[in-house]
Amino acid sequence: MVGKYTGLSDSYLSVLKALLHASVSCHKKLVVDWVASTDLEDSTASEAPDAYKAAWTLLKGADGVLVPGGFGDRGVKGKMMAAKYARENNVPYLGICLGMQLAVVEFARHVMKFPDADSTEFNPNTKTPCVIFMPEGSKTHMGGTMRLGSRRTFFKVTDCKSAKLYGDVNYVDERHRHRYEVNPDMVPAFENAGLQFVGKDETGQRMEIIEIPDHRFFVGVQFHPEFKSTPSKPSPPFVGKLLDTYWKLSWSSGKLQQTLTICSNIHTLPTGLIAAACGQLDQVLQDSCNGHVVAAKHKLGDSSSTPLVHQNGHAQKQANGGVANGTCHANGNGSTHG
């Protein structure tokens, strides 16, 4: 998980819980490595080479990459680097809200060769605004300029991973919390270059789900699927990401539906396991994310791991409750860390 860890915000908690729900439904233990996105950036290479090396080692050792939502420009470059790394190396990627927007910007910069492509949230003067402010002006939804709450996404491409994950439905309702969106004027150019917009709102103007069909699993969602994830109904994008990570699914084969049915049928798990998984999440969070020094990378029971001495990115002071580079075992079986 690559984010800007200035504190244990609700959104990271929800994402961690959604990962836990999905991993239980896949009958797998999940180890979450936390990477402070600023530590992936070039400036860290010179200012704090150890932190830089540790962050890249964590990223490169991961079986999948998740960039969650966020606001503000700190760590944005590092998040884009993580998306680029996943795209170029065929590593499963799930981008949520800002994580999707930055994957789009990264694609415009490096695949479509628009070096100044940006979100107007970070560069209002960019000549290639691929993510822009699109206020809704809705009279029925409160919340100032923020697009909030449950909105409908229609699948425009039926033969895509997200549609399959959601069970071949025509639309899904998911929760939103953002101001910026993919620039609809640039959509044809993106699609020509290989980035598909497989889900859109009812107007067709707001891009909700991206996929790169040539990639093993590269999915970005403008909404927050983690908000609706529950132990008995894990979120489809999270389940899909983990399924692909674990088993390199053949997305076109009939076996997919079978696997999904088995894996999402969480009721086949002993209820005790689900309870343990959920109850122990608190312990996992408390142990691993309490603002103390954690291991950069370790296996269970490995006492030889090297502790990191930086929190919230190398340059930041340690903050209580902050999440640092390190590892959480969101596995339902308790947690350990070096």
Ligand SMILES: NC(=O)CC[C@H](N)C(=O)O
């Ligand atoms: N929740 C988010 O990730 C928000 C993304 C971005 N900052 C926006 O406002 O659109």
